[in-house]
Amino acid sequence: MKxxxxxxxxxxxxxxxxxxWLIVLLTVLSPLAGLILYKPAxxxxxxxxxxxxxxxxxxxxxxxxxxxxxxxxxxxxxxxxVAVLMDAVVSPLCMALVRLLALLAAALLTLIVTMLVWxxxxxxxxxxxxxxxxxxxxxxxFMGLALPLSILAAASxxxxxxxxxxSLVLFAAFAGLSLTIWTDHWQLCWLxxxxxxxxxxxxxxxxxxxxxxxxxxxxxxxxxxxTLSYLCVRQYGKGLLGSLARNMRQVYRPMISLLLLTxxxxxxxxxxxxxxxxxxxxxxxxxxxxxLEGILCSGRTAQVYPNTTAGTVTGRATYxxxxxxxxxxxxxxxIQPGYTISSVQANGANVPFSVGDYQEYNEVMLEVTVPAxxxxxxxxxxxxxxxxxxxxxxxxxxxxxxxxxLCLENAALAPRLLNVLPDEGMYPATVEVILPSSxxxxxxxxxxxxxxAEHEDGTSTWxxxxxxxxxxxxxGDYIRQDIQTDGITIQFYYGRKHQAVMEEAGAVNAVKTxxxxxxxxxxPLSFSTGGTLKLIQSRVSGGGYASNGASLLxxxxxxxxxxxxxxxxxxxxxVMIHELVHQWWGLGNMFDSFDxxxxxxxxxxxxxxxxxxxxxxxxxxxxxxxxxxxWQQAVDDYYxxxxxxxxxxxxxxxxxxxxxxxxxxxxxxxxxxxxxxxLKAQELVGGEEAxxxxxxxxxxxxxNWSYPYLTYQEFLDACGLTEEDLTLV
Amino acid sequence: xxxxxxxxxxxxxxxxFFVGLLLVVLFYGWQVLNSVTIxxxxxxxxxxxWSFGDYLSRxxxxxxxxxLLFLTFFTSPKARRTAVLIDATQVVPxxxxxTRCAAALVxxxxxxxxxxxxAAVFYGWYFGWFDWGTxxxxxxxxxxxxxxxxxxxxxxxxxxKPWLVYSWMxxxxxxxxxxxxxxxxxxxxxxxxxYPLTLGTLDPSFTMPVTxxxxxxxxxxxxxxxxxxxSGKNRGS
Numbered sequence: 016m017k018x019x020x021x022x023x024x025x026x027x028x029x030x031x032x033x034x035x036w037l038i039v040l041l042t043v044l045s046p047l048a049g050l051i052l053y054k055p056a057x058x059x060x061x062x063x064x065x066x067x068x069x070x071x072x073x074x075x076x077x078x079x080x081x082x083x084x085x086x087x088x089x090x091x092x093x094x095x096x097v098a099v100l101m102d103a104v105v106s107p108l109c110m111a112l113v114r115l116l117a118l119l120a121a122a123l124l125t126l127i128v129t130m131l132v133w134x135x136x137x138x139x140x141x142x143x144x145x146x147x148x149x150x151x152x153x154x155x156x157f158m159g160l161a162l163p164l165s166i167l168a169a170a171s172x173x174x175x176x177x178x179x180x181x182s183l184v185l186f187a188a189f190a191g192l193s194l195t196i197w198t199d200h201w202q203l204c205w206l207x208x209x210x211x212x213x214x215x216x217x218x219x220x221x222x223x224x225x226x227x228x229x230x231x232x233x234x235x236x237x238x239x240x241x242t243l244s245y246l247c248v249r250q251y252g253k254g255l256l257g258s259l260a261r262n263m264r265q266v267y268r269p270m271i272s273l274l275l276l277t278x279x280x281x282x283x284x285x286x287x288x289x290x291x292x293x294x295x296x297x298x299x300x301x302x303x304x305x306x307l308e309g310i311l312c313s314g315r316t317a318q319v320y321p322n323t324t325a326g327t328v329t330g331r332a333t334y335x336x337x338x339x340x341x342x343x344x345x346x347x348x349x350i351q352p353g354y355t356i357s358s359v360q361a362n363g364a365n366v367p368f369s370v371g372d373y374q375e376y377n378e379v380m381l382e383v384t385v386p387a388x389x390x391x392x393x394x395x396x397x398x399x400x401x402x403x404x405x406x407x408x409x410x411x412x413x414x415x416x417x418x419x420x421l422c423l424e425n426a427a428l429a430p431r432l433l434n435v436l437p438d439e440g441m442y443p444a445t446v447e448v449i450l451p452s453s454x455x456x457x458x459x460x461x462x463x464x465x466x467x468a469e470h471e472d473g474t475s476t477w478x479x480x481x482x483x484x485x486x487x488x489x490x491g492d493y494i495r496q497d498i499q500t501d502g503i504t505i506q507f508y509y510g511r512k513h514q515a516v517m518e519e520a521g522a523v524n525a526v527k528t529x530x531x532x533x534x535x536x537x538x539p540l541s542f543s544t545g546g547t548l549k550l551i552q553s554r555v556s557g558g559g560y561a562s563n564g565a566s567l568l569x570x571x572x573x574x575x576x577x578x579x580x581x582x583x584x585x586x587x588x589x590v591m592i593h594e595l596v597h598q599w600w601g602l603g604n605m606f607d608s609f610d611x612x613x614x615x616x617x618x619x620x621x622x623x624x625x626x627x628x629x630x631x632x633x634x635x636x637x638x639x640x641x642x643x644x645x646w647q648q649a650v651d652d653y654y655x656x657x658x659x660x661x662x663x664x665x666x667x668x669x670x671x672x673x674x675x676x677x678x679x680x681x682x683x684x685x686x687x688x689x690x691x692x693x694l695k696a697q698e699l700v701g702g703e704e705a706x707x708x709x710x711x712x713x714x715x716x717x718x719n720w721s722y723p724y725l726t727y728q729e730f731l732d733a734c735g736l737t738e739e740d741l742t743l744v
Numbered sequence: 745x746x747x748x749x750x751x752x753x754x755x756x757x758x759x760x761f762f763v764g765l766l767l768v769v770l771f772y773g774w775q776v777l778n779s780v781t782i783x784x785x786x787x788x789x790x791x792x793x794w795s796f797g798d799y800l801s802r803x804x805x806x807x808x809x810x811x812l813l814f815l816t817f818f819t820s821p822k823a824r825r826t827a828v829l830i831d832a833t834q835v836v837p838x839x840x841x842x843t844r845c846a847a848a849l850v851x852x853x854x855x856x857x858x859x860x861x862x863a864a865v866f867y868g869w870y871f872g873w874f875d876w877g878t879x880x881x882x883x884x885x886x887x888x889x890x891x892x893x894x895x896x897x898x899x900x901x902x903x904x905k906p907w908l909v910y911s912w913m914x915x916x917x918x919x920x921x922x923x924x925x926x927x928x929x930x931x932x933x934x935x936x937x938x939y940p941l942t943l944g945t946l947d948p949s950f951t952m953p954v955t956x957x958x959x960x961x962x963x964x965x966x967x968x969x970x971x972x973x974x975s976g977k978n979r980g981s
Contacts, residue, residue, distance in 0.1 A: 052921055180813045181764045183910075187809060188768045195802070196775040655787040655946065664789075667870055672782060 017109050018116070025117040029088065038084045039125045043132055045076025046158070058212030058555050059571050062149060065140040067213045070153040073129060074161035075194065078206050081122055081162050082186045085169035089114060090179040107248045108262065115170055115241070122162035130154045142575060144215035144512055152223045157208060160230040164205055165190075167237035174244035175255070201225065201408045202283060205233040209409040212555045216510030216570055217420035217491055220326060222412040225288045232282040239275030242268065288411065290352035290402040293375040294674045297681065301349055301375060304434040309340025310385065313438040317429035319448045319488075326416040328354070329398040332429040336391040337438060344385045348395070348430035349378035353402035359383050360394045377404040378426045380433070401427045406678075413556050418451050419492050420510075420554055425485035432484040444481040449474050450490055457508055457551055459487035461564035487562070489551055498523055500530045502539050502546060509552035513573070520573040525588055526550060529595045532628055536707045537599050537714040548598065550591070559590045561597035568594065589625065596624045599714060607724040615727035619689025620710070622646075626690065627703070643694065646687040650743065653683040692741040696734050699741075709733045745843050748835070752847035756814055762851065765810050766858055769803070773859050776802045777866045786940040791873045793950035794940045796863060797882040801933035803859050804890055805916035811852040811894040812913050818844050819902025819909055845895065845971055852891050882950055885957070886930055889964035896970030903974060927955045 029035050049072030056067035089111075092098040101110065133154070138145050168189055172182040190206055197203035208226040213219050246262040246269060247255055263269050312334055319330040328351075338344060350356070352374050359368040361383075371380040385391050401414040401423075415421065425431050432442070447467070448456060456464040456477040464479035477490075494514065498505040505526060509517055517523075534540075540548070549565040552572075559567035572588030601617025622642075630638035658665045658676050665673055697706040713725060713733055731737060756762065781799045784790045817823065830840070860883060867873045894912075901908035919931040929935030935956065940948050 176760065176764060178761055178764075180816055181761045183913075184765050184768050184806075184809060184813065188772050188806065191806070192772065192775060196772075196779045652787070657784045657787060657789050657947075660946075661789070664871060668782065669778075 017105070018112050021105065021109065021113045022116050022120075025113045026120050029117045029121055034087065035084065035121060038080045039121070039128065042073070042077035042080050042125045042162075043129045045080070046070065046073040046129065046133055048072040048076055055207060056210050056212055058557070059574050060212060060215045060555050061141045061144050061575055062153075062213035062215050062219070063211075063555075066137055066149060066153050067157065067210050069133065069137070070157035071207060071210060073133075073154070073158035075207050077122075077125065077129075077158060078161035078165035079190055081118070081125075082165040082169035082190065083183070084121075085118055085166045086173050086179050086182045086186065088118065089170060089173045090182075093177070094179070102250075107250055108245065111170075111174060111245055111248050115166070118166045118170070119163055122166060126154070126159045126162060129158065143515055144575075149213065149219055152219075153213070156223055156226045156230060157210065160227075160234065161206055164230070164233055164237055167234075167241045171237065171240045171244040174241075175247050177249060177255075199409055201289070201411065202229055202232065202286060205229070209411065211410050212412060212557070212571070214412070214415075214420075214554045214570055215574065216513040216552070217554045218415060218417040219412065220417050221415040224326065225411045228282070228286060228288055232279055232286070235275050235282060236279035239272050239279060242272035242275060246272070287353060287400050288402060289405045289408045290377055290379075291374050292352075292377055292404050292406060293373070294406055294671060294678075296376075296406065296674075296678050298375060300373075301347075301378060301380065301433055304347055306436045307340075307344050307346065307434050309342075310336055310338045310344050310346070310435055311438040312336055312432055312435045312442055314443045314445075315429075315432070316445045317447070319423065319428060319446065321416050321421055321423070321448070321450060321490075323416060323418045323421070323451060323454075325400075326414075327398065327400050328416065328423065328427065330396070330429055332395045332397070334393045334395075334432065336385055336393060336435065338385060338387065338389055338391055340387070342387045344387075346383050346385050346393070346435055347433040348381040348383070349426045349433055350381045350397060350430045351399065351401050351427045352377065352379045354397045354399035356381060357396045357398060358394075359396075361386050361391050362388065366393075377402070378431070381430055395430050397430065410557060412554070415554055418453065421450075421454075421488075421490050422553065423488045425487065428486055428488055442483050444483065444486065445478065446481055446486065446488070447476055447478045448488065448490070449476050451475075453492060454490045455493045455495075455508075457489040457493065457549065459489060459549070459551065459565045459567075460562055461547070461549075489553070493552075496523065498526055500527050501534050503530060503534075504547045505530065506547055506549045508549065509568070510570070513552065513570070516573055516575050519575075522573050522588065526591065526595070528632055529592050529628060532632065533596060533599050533624070537711050540598055550595070559594040561594045561601065566591075566594035566598060589629065592628055593621060593625045596621045596628070600624060607726070614684035614689045614692075615730075616685045616689070618685040619693060622686055623690040623693040624710075626694075642690075646691045649683050649687040650691060653679060653687075688743065691743055695741050695743070696730075696736055699736055700734050706734075745839055748840065749843045749846060752844055753850055756817055756847050756851045757854065761813070762854075765813070766855065769806055769810065769855055769858055770862055772806055773799075773803055773862045774866075777863060781863075781866075782870065785937050788940060788947055789871075791867045791871055791875075791879075792947065793879055793882040794936050794948075796879045797886055797930075797936035797950075798933065799863060800859070800883060800886045801930060801936060804887065805920075807852065807855055807859070807887065807891060808894050808916050809913045810855050811848070811891050812898045812909050814848045814851045815895065815898045815902050816906070816909055818848070819899070819906050821906055824906075841974065842971075845899070848895055849891075852895065856887055856891065878950070885952065885960055889960040889967065890930075891967075892971070893963045893967035896967035896974070899974050900970050927953075927959045929956065930960065 046069030049068035049070070050065070053072045053075065054064075054068045055071055056063040092101045101107075130151070134150065137150055165186075169182060169186045172185040173179065176182055176185070193204045193206040198207065198209070201209040208229055210222060210226065213222065246259050248262065249255070249258045250261055251258075253261065314335045315333060317330060317332040319328060321328050336346070350370070356368060356370060359366055366384055366386065368381060368383040371382070373380065381395070383393065383395070385393060401416070403411050403414050407413075413422065414427070428446070446458070449470070450456065452469065452473055452475045456479070458464055458479045458481060460481065462479045462481055464477045466475045467478045468476040470476070489508075492511045493508045494511050496507045496509075498507055507523065507526060509522070547564065550568055551565060552568045552570055553559065555570040557569070557571075559569050561567065567590070568588060569590035572591045597617060600620040606615075606617045626638055626642040629642065653659060656676065658668070665676065668676075693706075697703060700706055700709060713730065716725075716729075727738075731741075776799055780802065781795050782790050784792065785795045785798045788794045863879075864874075864876055898909050898912055901912050916931070919928070920933065922932075924932050924934075926935070926938075929938065939953070943951070
């Protein structure tokens with residue numbers, strides 16, 4: 016009761032302080048730093064630049080300022096030597112609570128003012144892709160929750176130490192750790208959450224959920240620590256331990272602290288956002304499973320029901336097996352680590368199954384015992400919240416599921432069969448997905464989805480036929496534009512909100528130019544797909560991929576910010592160029608299976624060709640600076656790395672650091688070293704034109720169907736060179 | 745004066761502030777060593793003078809704050825109130841101020857020593873490397889000017905207004921945010937990352953351009969001069 020009476024008085028006193036208003040003013044201005052100095056969100060989307068960065072800067076700036084204000088305010092009575100008098104009038108415990116509430120109220124007021132001030136500014140800066148939901152959530156989560164966390168941290172430090180100087184040091188170190196050492200740990204960076212991008216064209220709920228989870232985990236932790244420090248509030252002239260002993264007499268107080276700390280610890284340990292994939296990306300043990308003998312898969316189906324409100328997926332997948340072995344067999348599937356398997360039935364009867372602990376490449380293994388019957392239909396029911404790969408934990412957001420966008424890749428769509436061969440070389444699949452009618456379903460590949468049923472609740476059932484054990488599905492608020500080029504129809508899918516930018520950027524012309532370039536230099540694509548190619552704009556993801564009949568275009572390829580940035584040399588869509596080039600280099604039978612240790616892969620030729628396109632069609636200087644010089648720099652950096660030169664020390668490193676270095680090897684060798692070698696080969700064979708002829712002949716070579724892959728030796732032979740000739744010194 | 749020195753040292757060091765500060769510095773240092781220094785900088789070993797210098801650069805803001813917080817023992821309003829009593833004693837003002845300064849230096853030195861010992865333990869633990877003599881020069885050239893300047897400038901500012909010392913604590917962070925000239929590269933941490941790459945050799949031995957050495961000397965001289973000036977100007981704070 017006393018607390019409620021004192022709270023308005025304390026808040027009024029706080030708001031009468033000039034220092035408080037200075038802190039409020041500086042906090043309101045702090046998002047400005049996100050436009051100039053502090054830019055943790057590196058993507059070039061408008062929301063990253065003009066919403067995420069200001070909100071994050073506001074969180075960091077405001078958090079630090081309110082932490083300082085907290086120490087200053089809590090020390091006020093002690094500093095003014097009226098603490099004894101105050102303690103005689105009001106219980107120190109009551110006053111600690113009142114001060115905390117007043118500071119939190121001031122922080123809330125500051126947040127509201129900040130949001131009001133920055134709303135019109137953000138609207139003008141972001142332009143047509145501005146959205147109220149993104150704005151409110153970004154400021155609440157990126158900035159707003161930083162303020163109470165800082166207040167709790169600073170107040171805890173002060174109440175435990177009862178020294179302003181030591182509290183400041185503790186708070187500075189705690190904030191400093193978040194801003195420096197813990198930046199790469201998405202759960203630890205309490206002040207500056209790991210936000211690398213916000214999408215302009217699609218929703219951002221997944222990254223908001225991740226930040227909210229991290230913030231709430233810390234909120235529980237710091238509330239627990241604050242409650243503990245509350246027990247340390249000095250009473251009756253006693254010291255730390257004396258006051259602690261006295262304040263603990265009411266058992267509920269330490270119990271609350273313990274409960275909060277336990278909740279936080281549990282939330283930290285069992286976080287649902289990121290999986291536990293093996294950080295060693297050279298290990299692909301799921302691909303190395305031997306195929307079972309005497310059992311074949313003749314087809315599969317999947318019914319998938321994404322919940323676009325909760326961001327979860329429920330599904331039922333069936334598999335038809337021909338088990339001629341006469342004995343039970345253990346079939347392995349790769350499933351999304353965030354999913355739980357509710358039942359597995361073979362021919363209508365429950366069969367035993369187990370889900371392993373080991374995870375790699377965002378999959379965990381499900382093992383099912385298939386009975387010794389000749390024809391078996393296996394039905395797997397699964398549901399859950401898709402988790403993201405922990406090796407990309409600082410770049411979360413890809414597993415977005417909402418009414419605006421979803422992307423379900425392989426095991427996230429349905430359990431992926433690992434160790435059973437197909438019947439007659441095919442895994443025919445029928446996939447059905449139920450989604451809101453406003454969403455367009457786009458299978459990533461040659462197939463077309465069609466609506467087979469419309470429901471009264473505003474959803475539709477889409478169906479498409481596929482082939483293979485996996486599959487990728489995109490859906491969202493897309494529009495489609497068909498582009499005719501030499502013999503190819505490109506179905507260009509992009510977000511509805513992006514239409515104006517696509518038109519202004521001349522995206523259609525850019526796509527045509529790339530296709531024309533590749534066709535002219537290397538020859539036309541040989542299509543088994545009826546001469547169509549899908550080009551699908553994904554949510555901002557920092558990269559892309561391609562498959563037979565489809566390539567990805569990153570949202571960040573064409574943004575209004577890129578259009579304004581003259582330093583980019585007006586080069587449209589470098590990810591798009593790269594992924595389109597993959598239609599020539601890297602699909603089907605072009606390269607042997609992916610091997611991390613082998614520099615010869617689809618990426619070398621693709622990166623080289625991307626460089627050539629950028630150089631010849633757009634900006635030679637830009638190409639030299641952003642391609643050749645960066646390849647050289649990456650190769651030099653790698654081979655000059657102390658641990659690469661002195662491998663005896665590498666073994667002494669923690670596993671995480673060892674893997675970071677070994678993982679970078681694969682990237683450097685394939686994406687940087689090989690393009691440099693091809694560039695060197697180009698010089699040795701007589702220039703670009705000669706190299707184009709060589710590549711043209713390789714692309715159109717007569718295939719040996721027993722081993723149709725393009726090898727490094729074939730490339731060297733075509734160039735008339737040896738491996739030693741292309742050694743980089 | 746020895747007695748006063750011992751008393752001031754006890755006042756600065758025998759309290760929970762120093763213990764807390766020491767623990768914070770050690771924890772932060774271990775995080776830096778384990779996350780950043782362990783990878784080495786500019787293609788050099790984690791135990792090279794360059795990587796070690798980078799570690800010290802990352803620790804210097806905390807040491808800077810620590811040094812200035814020691815000064816608040818002498819510049820706070822509470823300390824100022826006792827100045828009247830001290831003025832009435834027969835202590836030679838300059839000697840008294842220098843004694844206090846020496847006590848603050850001891851406190852700062854102990855914190856710095858803790859950082860250095862921590863790094864030495866880290867190098868021994870992970871790499872079995874004990875050639876600590878090679879790290880002496882980078883440690884001296886990085887930390888001594890910085891901390892003497894912190895004490896000198898902090899003392900002057902604290903004698904003007906006690907709160908100025910707290911504002912002065914933000915200087916390292918401002919330096920990190922601003923595009924400083926290369927001669928001040930030690931202040932924003934860029935020197936140890938960038939300079940070895942310009943030397944054109946692998947695992948270069950530790951050298952510094954004359955301009956950087958000059959700048960550090962100027963800082964050292966300025967810090968010492970400010971301390972000397974302050975000690976001659978008045979007693980206490």
